[in-house]
Amino acid sequence: MTEAATFSSLIHEAFIEPLRSVLIVDDQYPTWEEILNSKIVGDAQDNALEERSLGKDWVKKNPSEPLAIIKEFRDQKPGFVIDIHDALAPTPAEAVSGTTPQESASELASHLHQSDLLVLDYNLEGEAGGLGGAKARDILRMVLANKHFNLVLLHTGEDDLEKVMTECLVSLMQSCTSLFDAKVQQELAGLDEKLDALEDEGTFDRSKLREFFPDDLYLVIRNPKRSSREVFGEFMQGKGPLAALHGWGADIGLKGGQLRSFLHWAIRESEKRRLKEFNDVTVDGLSWNASEDRKWLRTAKGFVAFVKKGPGDLLKELQHALEDWQPTPSRLLSARYRYALNSIGVAAEDKSLAKARLFAQFYDGIREPAREGILPEQAKLSREFKLKEHVARQSEAIAFLIEDELVSFGEKIVQADEAAGDAFASHYGVDLKDDGVKRDAVNQYNSYVSTLPQKASDAQLDSGHILKQANGDWWICATPACDLQPGQNTIAFGGDGRSLRPFTAMRLVPIKADDMDSDHINSGSYCFIEDPKTKEVLCLGLRSTADETKPATQKVTWRTFVAKNQGLITDGKCTVILPRLGDTTIELPEEDLTLVAKLRYEYALNFIQRVGSSVSRIGLGYAAYPNESTAE
Incomplete structure (x- = not known):
């Protein structure tokens, strides 16, 4: 057994x-x-x-x-x-x-x-x-x-x-000292004068610092699990591990801002003797x-x-x-995954690559020269796309062959957790019983399962790319990936613009998380992305939650944009022509749109289908009921 x-x-x-x-x-x-x-x-x-x-x-x-x-x-x-x-x-x-x-x-x-x-x-x-x-x-x-x-x-x-x-x-x-801003340094200068005066009077002895602020206490306040607001809040209230230091400052007559600066002073003095040792x-x-x-x-x-x-x-x-x-179950699975790749990954790799004719065809496609007229940059990206596709399929095949071992290990985790009284969830340090924490966790989860990680490298405009205008408008590329590759026939326009790539862009609007419920989330009208700067999860939808109460749920706002340089994205920017109708002509302003995120293909496909549903809806010839006020 x-x-x-x-x-x-x-x-x-x-x-x-x-x-x-x-x-x-x-x-x-x-x-x-x-x-x-x-x-x-x-x-x-x-x-x-x-x-x-x-x-x-x-x-x-x-x-x-x-x-x-x-x-x-x-x-x-x-x-x-x-x-x-x-x-x-x-x-x-x-x-x-x-x-x-x-x-x-x-x-x-x-x-x-x-x-x-x-x-x-x-x-x-x-x-x-x-x-x-x-x-x-x-x-x-x-x-x-x-x-x-x-x-x-x-x-x-x-x-x-x-x-x-x-x-x-x-x-x-x-060191904390290296991070003190000008205001903190100015306040410290004023406190230094006061402490010097108190020391001259004999009411303050700075040599007692180690007694009130030993190394172990320094590590307590540097622990990343504690925010500076929490640390200073406890100190000012004379609570927690810093209570003795607070009492020392209060005993020498420090109050308010000077008392707050006293903690900055203790940190600075504690770091002085080893300032050169910090990273x-x-x-x-x-x-x-x-x-x-x-x-x-x-x-x-x-x-x-x-x-x-x-x-x-x-x-x-x-x-x-x-x-x-106390590594989390997710870390345990990740560690076991690395081990499985090392221990049985070679055999799995050999098995997945055993069909020589199949992979000869893969390589033949990779070596295939770019179509005539393709820019060198686009030819390079096209080959990179094929290589990425090859690597993705190969990785998927190897993962498929080792997944049973990982599933078995995952079952062990669950069984051990049950025997331990469901204690492993606490290793994450997250209280999902808190409604706010739970909502944030759901948003992060939804972003994780629906978007791909972003890399700081050139890319080709692709379906699912989410772009933002300088005016704050959001758009998602809703053109199938095959129509966006260099050398493909253009859509929407005639002609042979080799450096231009038309694409369908669908407007997205920011949604407040508090306005959403489970019906909204699972309606297929929303996506969740992580802001690369703030790391906050943003919810974007085809329409506001208020508009979702209206019956015409298939109606969306979409435009035909034209990407320059065959849709090449450089430094996170894609140069796009935004056609706009004037009185008698078409205006063609250009703008560098910022790439913010990319949806996984199955999630991007959902939005592509929304364009088709929007343009093919029936009932355009029906008569509408009169407004109640008119009927009266």
Whole structure:
């Protein structure tokens, strides 16, 4: 009988089981270069490397520590591929010239992509180096910017693990001081004068700052889950973790704006001693936990668990940290998806590509030259379109072959969640019982399922593209994709305008989310897109919700526009001619429309069909009932 899944087993299956290799970066562990170099006799031996090797702890003291770690990874089923790197070793080429330069963090990180797990020693320089983990922090910054890495065990011999974690976090975030605007700085200057005067009177002792504002409190207010408004609101009310600091400020007579500036002052003074250690920017997705039992941080590109050197199961410590993070069911599925691609993806890929004649036809179409008269830019985009289509179909085929394994894992998640009392939903940190939160979640979901991600590159005008005019009007391209490709016969107009591409544009109007209910959402008359600047979800409809109460629901507003440059979209702009009737002539003003979003094809097709329904509606010859007022 299969053992029931638990959250712990899901974490192991999603994050630990896929690990196959580990790279240990530690200046006191033996490397292959050192071991092999020690057996070389005569001038061929690298003397600088041998001298460094003989000074390491594993040679001078006891090799049991590195041996135990190596054995731990070797004993896994299957055993790990293990490599050890000395980030402080001199490069052989430079050693010949008599210098012993250390490898830079960027040079090291550039070749740290070959392992699934990085075990990083925090004290690379040793106590004698006096740099206090600076080298390790540099490496950590580079590794978390490397798209190949996602799991790191930061291994340290220091007793104060909280201090180590604080230093690492500081190296990954921008200081608050650097973000203070002119108004805050001016208010601080005034407060500094007052505090100096109070200190001269003996009523204020700035050296007590660490007592009221220790490092752990600094991390509390920097936590991305807490907004600055929430932090300052609690402080001004003398509530929460900042109550003691508020009391200190109140005791020395600070009120109102000066009391508010006192928190800015505490932050600035706390950051002063390590201002140079901060990063230029805050790393994307940075969050952390610094509890007594577990210490970890994560970013958009990595997860770091902090552990002390000594006896202990490193992989178990990593798993406990991952469990404490509480990844959502969606993240578990995503991690398992990556594993499935690596483990069975090759076989699935081979199976999907086995039909040689089929894919020969694909490639023949890709190599097919552009039609005569097509602009070079359009020919390039046309080939890119074919390649994207090929990749999309191939990805779909591979995903189809591995989806059963992912469905099975998804079932385990649901079963484990039920056994745990439906606790996994809380991992999202979202309260869907709140009506406002629920409505926003529905809007985001609708946008996700109906629109495609946008890329900052040139594109070809396509069905489903949503464009915005400078005057605020919204339009959706409602012409089938096949009629928009370069070289196709033009629609709506005669002639052979090779650089012009007519298309049907249907007007959309912004809708207030509060005016919509489920009947509106599922009517097919609306779409949900994310504003690329504000990241807010916008609802756009064919008509306002008020107009939806009228019976002529098929009527829409559409126009024939003409895209220049064969519909080439550059820097998010598409140059369009907007034909407009004058008294006796047609006016042809031009405008650069802004590309905001693109609907998936099945959602775009719904709007294309609306144009057909609008122009083919019957009943145009019927007589209307008289108005009630007229009938009287």
